[in-house]
Amino acid sequence: MSISVLGSGAFGTALAISLAGNGPVTLWSRDTKQAQLMQENRENAARLPNIGLPDRITVTSDIALASQSDILLVSVPMQKLRGALRDYAAVLAGKTLVACCKGIELSTGLGPISVIRETVPDAHPALLTGPSFADDIARGLPTALTLACKDDVLNQKLQHDLSTANLRLYRTTDVIGAELGGALKNVMAIGCGACIGEGMGESARAALMTRGFAEMQRFALMRGARPDTLMGLSGMGDLVLTCSSALSRNYRYGLALGRQDDFDTNTTVEGVATAQALTKIAAAEGLDMPISKVVAEISSGECSVGEAIRWLLNRPLKEE
Numbered sequence: 001m002s003i004s005v006l007g008s009g010a011f012g013t014a015l016a017i018s019l020a021g022n023g024p025v026t027l028w029s030r031d032t033k034q035a036q037l038m039q040e041n042r043e044n045a046a047r048l049p050n051i052g053l054p055d056r057i058t059v060t061s062d063i064a065l066a067s068q069s070d071i072l073l074v075s076v077p078m079q080k081l082r083g084a085l086r087d088y089a090a091v092l093a094g095k096t097l098v099a100c101c102k103g104i105e106l107s108t109g110l111g112p113i114s115v116i117r118e119t120v121p122d123a124h125p126a127l128l129t130g131p132s133f134a135d136d137i138a139r140g141l142p143t144a145l146t147l148a149c150k151d152d153v154l155n156q157k158l159q160h161d162l163s164t165a166n167l168r169l170y171r172t173t174d175v176i177g178a179e180l181g182g183a184l185k186n187v188m189a190i191g192c193g194a195c196i197g198e199g200m201g202e203s204a205r206a207a208l209m210t211r212g213f214a215e216m217q218r219f220a221l222m223r224g225a226r227p228d229t230l231m232g233l234s235g236m237g238d239l240v241l242t243c244s245s246a247l248s249r250n251y252r253y254g255l256a257l258g259r260q261d262d263f264d265t266n267t268t269v270e271g272v273a274t275a276q277a278l279t280k281i282a283a284a285e286g287l288d289m290p291i292s293k294v295v296a297e298i299s300s301g302e303c304s305v306g307e308a309i310r311w312l313l314n315r316p317l318k319e320e
């Protein structure tokens with residue numbers, strides 16, 4: 001069984017490092033120069049600095065070589081997934097493709113598994129998601145993640161092949177729940193960052209996380225997820241991590257909005273597009289998603305963080 005990771009950002013590189021503990025791994029970058037530098041310097045200086053690449057990792061920009069592996073982990077941002085798969089659909093046909101991204105595609109409202117099904121119809125899709133910072137995984141710190149696949153036989157094999165000494169995978173066949181837990185927690189993390197950045201305090205953050213989780217469940221159940229999936233690593237677990245740590249880019253983006261600070265636009269912040277996608281879908285379905293709505297509005301500049309908080313507080317009182 002051979003493994004490649006397609007996408008050499010922070011998460012793809014971290015996964016490759018962890019998986020290299022089991023055997024050889026091919027790490028593919030679309031950027032030839034970056035691939036050469038990483039292969040020579042044994043470091044991803046751009047996205048994961050100061051962490052060495054084990055000898056068992058081969059970095060390449062040759063997709064024909066990378067796609068020869070049995071299992072391909074696809075670790076690109078959600079809004080880039082369709083384009084990346086479409087570009088290489090011919091060599092990805094029939095492969096096991098494990099999406100490692102968190103989000104909802106803005107143009108279609110779909111999650112990663114559906115995007116794989118549309119772009120590479122005869123691939124075997126799965127999803128790796130849950131609470132983990134790339135830096136923690138790359139440093140070999142203990143992490144537990146969710147592996148989701150409709151086909152439980154394939155999922156059991158993947159669970160075995162992708163678990164490492166420090167990466168413990170739990171499996172589920174509820175791909176919708178797993179996708180949505182990872183996608184929606186990023187939206188709530190932006191909200192929590194904004195709340196802290198604006199100086200609203202820890203109690204307000206706890207309220208946002210809890211009411212945010214209620215929104216996550218409402219949306220996921222509407223889409224057919226199982227409620228227990230949201231209580232697991234890909235829902236509650238990732239919500240707790242991302243809403244409470246400045247290691248999260250979504251949280252830091254929210255902090256910057258609350259403090260009215262600049263933010264590096266080259267940073268991957270999945271929650272921005274996902275908040276817009278959610279708001280669009282919720283409006284069409286008549287679903288009440290107030291926190292997602294204000295996160296979409298503060299991200300697009302339609303309203304300030306202060307206005308958003310006042311609007312949330314002044315909504316009609318209701319049962320919990």
Ligand SMILES: NC(=O)C1=CN([C@@H]2O[C@H](COP(=O)(O)OP(=O)(O)OC[C@H]3O[C@@H](n4cnc5c(N)ncnc54)[C@H](O)[C@@H]3O)[C@@H](O)[C@H]2O)C=CC1
Pocket residue numbers: 007008009010011012030047075076077078080083084100101102103132133134135267268270
């Ligand atoms: N960084 C983290 O701690 C974690 C990230 N994730 C998820 O992993 C996904 C990727 O995030 P990161 O690696 O952190 O982002 P990143 O910004 O560090 O890297 C993204 C990578 O995708 C590549 N890329 C973009 N468009 C591409 C295309 N069309 N074809 C090929 N490659 C393309 C970029 O060149 C870059 O190397 C996101 O959905 C994120 O939510 C999940 C768990 C942890």
Ligand SMILES: O=C(CO)COP(=O)(O)O
Pocket residue numbers: 102130131132133186189238241242247248249250251268269270
């Ligand atoms: O998904 C993550 C943690 O599980 C990483 O979060 P950020 O994308 O906000 O950095």
